[in-house]
Amino acid sequence: MKKNGKRLSVGLLVLALVAVAAVAALVSGQFGGSRQQTAQPSAKQETPGSEAAGNPSTGQTDAGAVKQASIQEKVDIALIGSELEGLYLARAAADEGLKVKVIDPRPAFGGQVLQGEMLFLDETRDEQHRLLVQGRAKELFDGFRAGKIRKLSEFEQYFGKLSKDIPVEQGVNIDGVQLEAGAFGSESKVAGIDYTTKDGVKKRLTANYVVENTDYAAVVSRLKGAVRMPGLEAFYGQKDIEYMSAGFMMKFKNVDWERFQSSFKAMTPKERSAKYGYGSVDHSYAIGLSGMTSKYKPSNDRVFLRGFNAVHQRDGEVLINAFLIYTVNPADDKSVAEAMELGKKEIPLLLEHFRRNITGWEKAELNGFPSYPYIREYNHYETDYVLKVSDMLGARMFWDNVSIGGYPLDLQGTSANKWGIEMGRPDKYGMPLRSFLLKNYDNVILAGKNVGSSAIAYGSARIQPNTSLAAESIGVILGQIQGKKTLRELKEADMPALHSYLESKYAIKVTGVTGRSKIEGWSAEEIAKLDSGEIVYPSYVQKRKK
Known part of the structure; x- marks a missing residue:
């Protein structure tokens, strides 16, 4: 009995010591800032399309809970969302040697293409019917045209190549956005994204650049300094905000x-x-x-x-x-x-x-249903340069071109105009870097359907090859200027070398391109009315010629 009693006492002593150590570790983890765990990027990612799609939670946790995030990670590029266009930026930046991570509020990977199954691809061509698709997107569009990439599984394989070895976390809940002083004010730079994983782990991701790549502006919509521009409701004279169908x-x-x-x-x-x-x-x-x-x-x-x-x-x-x-x-x-x-x-x-x-x-x-609707449009936020209808129909090129765009100004229907309307057909036009930089913020890049354009110009800007090429070009440029300049510090004199690198290494040509202006000789008043939607080009140009 004495031996058993002695063993019991020793066992209780060991358990007590373990409990004390656990409490000490917990206290240190919560309050000892210098000892917080740093997450290491994982090559493992969610299998595209492996989960049932759903919708993000837009709720926020309280500030105290956010501060207790025990896992912090620092990357060069944080991509929010897994839409196709932004993945081109992620792939290009990673190939240029930058550390990239994707966090996605949607439960499943691939957005409009994989979850919405929008597998009908719209090509961009100029008025001579010459293909405008360039960069990595060309493989996808060539494969689609040739009948080799048509089914969901084939698109999933393509997405897998874009996201290979880039860590992806699906189904996160964005709890808050941490801001710090920047060039535009005391809270004009995104210092970190606080989020909770689908398993309930709280994390903070900091990055040199944050890329908005969701279809509902998951991060940008939280920024008080982000300015929403008028949407189609202004064009149609509607009281309430409404997006393309x-x-x-x-x-x-x-x-x-x-x-x-x-x-x-x-x-x-x-x-x-x-x-x-x-x-x-x-x-x-x-x-x-x-x-x-x-x-x-x-x-x-x-x-x-x-x-x-x-x-x-x-x-x-x-x-x-x-x-x-x-x-x-x-x-x-x-x-x-x-x-x-x-x-x-x-x-x-x-x-x-x-x-x-x-x-x-x-x-x-x-043959089944998609997991999610095909979302065409959400809010338009102001960028350093906002693309206008006259830029497109005027075939304007920019010193900081990152894409050559094309496609009719196709405004899909709303409840006010169910058939929609075409506002004109450009030959081709440039898309400047400045149209992808969120105004009033140092380090927020807009990808895909978040492009900075008027609601009418968006009818053409939104088409995938246009913004996919822009995203890839920006990813390459980020790699080239890393440690030297920021995107906003780039001047016109810096661009020829960057454009030359894009063309020589990636066969992306966005300079030395000219298009045919459809508004040559128009007055300033006519151009202003064109940009505001008072002039519908296809009908107006016929009357104007008479």
């Missing part, structure tokens, strides 16, 4: 595409017009067919079927970008959930319409 990608299988195509081509122009209206069909694409789509009567006024942008993904699988949902706010979980429900309810009805009205679609079936 969201898309809900339609996915079908068991389509006899060969029969669809051959039947279409065998019709006389009169027969074709009577059945389908205006449009075209070839071995890969079906475009328009608005005579057929306009006969569909939606079940409610928040949804609309416009003309087709349909792609044959091979094996009888077809993806269509044509179904619109109005008044969707990507920053509002409830709004996004409602949009998903509207889409899932309407698509089966649309399938029945297609079965009855399209030759070769009689046995078509649903």
